[in-house]
Amino acid sequence: MKKTINIKLNGTDHSVEVEPRKLLVHLIREDLSMTGTHIGCDTTSCGACTVLIDGRSAKSCTILAIQADGKEITTVEGLATAGGLHPLQEGFKENHGLQCGFCTPGMMIRAVELLGKNPNPTESEIRWGISGNLCRCTGYNNIVKAIQYASAKMRGAELPSTEPEFV
Amino acid sequence: MIPEQFGYSAPTSLQEAFSLLQELGEDAKILAGGHSLIPMMKLRLATPFHLIDINKIPGLAYIREEGNTLKIGALTREVDLEESTLIHDKYPIFIDASKLIADPQVRNFGTLGGNIAHGDAANDHPAVMIALRAVVEISGAGGSRTVAIDDFFHGFYMTAIEQGEILTEIRISRPQSKFGSAYHKVERKVGDYATAGVAIALGMDDKGICTYAGIGLTNVNATPMRAERSEAALIGTNLNAEAINLAARHASEDCQPSSDLRGDEEYKRHQ
Numbered sequence: 102m103k104k105t106i107n108i109k110l111n112g113t114d115h116s117v118e119v120e121p122r123k124l125l126v127h128l129i130r131e132d133l134s135m136t137g138t139h140i141g142c143d144t145t146s147c148g149a150c151t152v153l154i155d156g157r158s159a160k161s162c163t164i165l166a167i168q169a170d171g172k173e174i175t176t177v178e179g180l181a182t183a184g185g186l187h188p189l190q191e192g193f194k195e196n197h198g199l200q201c202g203f204c205t206p207g208m209m210i211r212a213v214e215l216l217g218k219n220p221n222p223t224e225s226e227i228r229w230g231i232s233g234n235l236c237r238c239t240g241y242n243n244i245v246k247a248i249q250y251a252s253a254k255m256r257g258a259e260l261p262s263t264e265p266e267f268v
Numbered sequence: 269m270i271p272e273q274f275g276y277s278a279p280t281s282l283q284e285a286f287s288l289l290q291e292l293g294e295d296a297k298i299l300a301g302g303h304s305l306i307p308m309m310k311l312r313l314a315t316p317f318h319l320i321d322i323n324k325i326p327g328l329a330y331i332r333e334e335g336n337t338l339k340i341g342a343l344t345r346e347v348d349l350e351e352s353t354l355i356h357d358k359y360p361i362f363i364d365a366s367k368l369i370a371d372p373q374v375r376n377f378g379t380l381g382g383n384i385a386h387g388d389a390a391n392d393h394p395a396v397m398i399a400l401r402a403v404v405e406i407s408g409a410g411g412s413r414t415v416a417i418d419d420f421f422h423g424f425y426m427t428a429i430e431q432g433e434i435l436t437e438i439r440i441s442r443p444q445s446k447f448g449s450a451y452h453k454v455e456r457k458v459g460d461y462a463t464a465g466v467a468i469a470l471g472m473d474d475k476g477i478c479t480y481a482g483i484g485l486t487n488v489n490a491t492p493m494r495a496e497r498s499e500a501a502l503i504g505t506n507l508n509a510e511a512i513n514l515a516a517r518h519a520s521e522d523c524q525p526s527s528d529l530r531g532d533e534e535y536k537r538h539q
Contacts, residue, residue: 120273121275144310145303163374165306211373233459
């Protein structure tokens with residue numbers, strides 16, 4: 102019943118035996134011990150489990166691990182480099198883009214694909230772009246600012262003010 | 269939530285997939301985008317014995333125009349419809365519908381073929397297909413056949429796809445006239461299934477007279493529904509307010525919505 106799959110997770114190759122019914126998020130968290138990716142609703146709604154599969158953002162609670170055979174997966178642990186934080190991580194830190202932090206890994210991974218396709222999104226494009234990610238602290242205003250900050254930083258534009266908004 | 273145990277194959281050609289379908293019988297399910305099927309399997313509402321993953325079969329995802337016919341491969345992702353300039357320029361109804369389906373992550377995987385083949389009147393593309401009078405290509409070991417969309421939806425989760433067959437292509441012939449299309453749905457929140465939805469495609473001649481009307485309704489009937497009397501109310505008119513109001517009234521009278529958490533029957537008819 103079990104099958105061997107090969108995946109690259111945050112740059113490291115892994116060969117793992119999985120049951121077909123194992124979900125990708127369980128492979129990442131339990132077999133490969135990368136617990137930055139969270140399980141929130143477990144029903145394809147909240148986006149906390151968002152990872153990149155060959156660059157496409159995906160809800161890993163709704164993908165079978167076996168479907169990721171031969172693919173490259175990026176999780177929040179794959180964002181920072183030896184050079185420091187990813188611009189999105191810096192943006193969330195500078196703009197108070199998180200409160201409890203549970204949605205943050207999914208938000209940041211989703212924003213990676215969003216900024217890759219649209220490097221200079223409007224506020225409404227950002228809000229539409231993260232419409233599959235829920236923040237139960239409702240900290241959306243600062244999350245939007247964090248993504249705007251990362252967008253400016255990645256384009257080499259002037260950084261927006263990082264005065265956080267408390268409502 | 270973890271699905272029940274099942275077997276898994278990922279064929280790399282359609283022929284291989286057809287052989288597997290024949291060998292495994294009706295307990296085998298096709299896995300395309302998986303964003304309807306896997307949630308159902310997690311909730312144990314679906315317990316297929318075996319999944320045949322068609323994502324490794326090349327040549328099933330494309331959007332192209334041949335003469336007057338738009339051809340879309342069944343494995344084309346929602347996101348690819350959303351980002352296609354051809355679709356954007358000539359068939360904006362797909363943009364309207366795709367961007368209202370779930371959310372960006374789901375649209376990265378969900379496929380047009382899956383949205384239709386699932387046979388769920390709550391899905392958005394079936395109404396679009398009805399408005400555009402699409403023809404779908406269904407393939408099996410013996411070859412391919414085509415089915416008009418009006419003959420495709422047989423009941424709740426039931427379609428014209430027979431055992432051993434796979435939906436492979438969607439074809440849309442563009443009427444030879446000024447042509448426009450749009451999709452609108454009422455939803456409780458971003459990404460929800462439609463409380464009610466309407467897909468409409470209209471063609472007009474040079475004098476501004478309506479010569480083509482296609483109207484499909486989402487989630488107000490057991491199967492995706494064509495609003496026939498509404499279409500007839502528009503044809504031959506110059507689409508004045510009176511004709512449009514009559515078409516809307518017919519649609520409201522002819523649909524058969526069921527009351528649920530998204531609203532009661534009366535509310536849905538009003539939409």
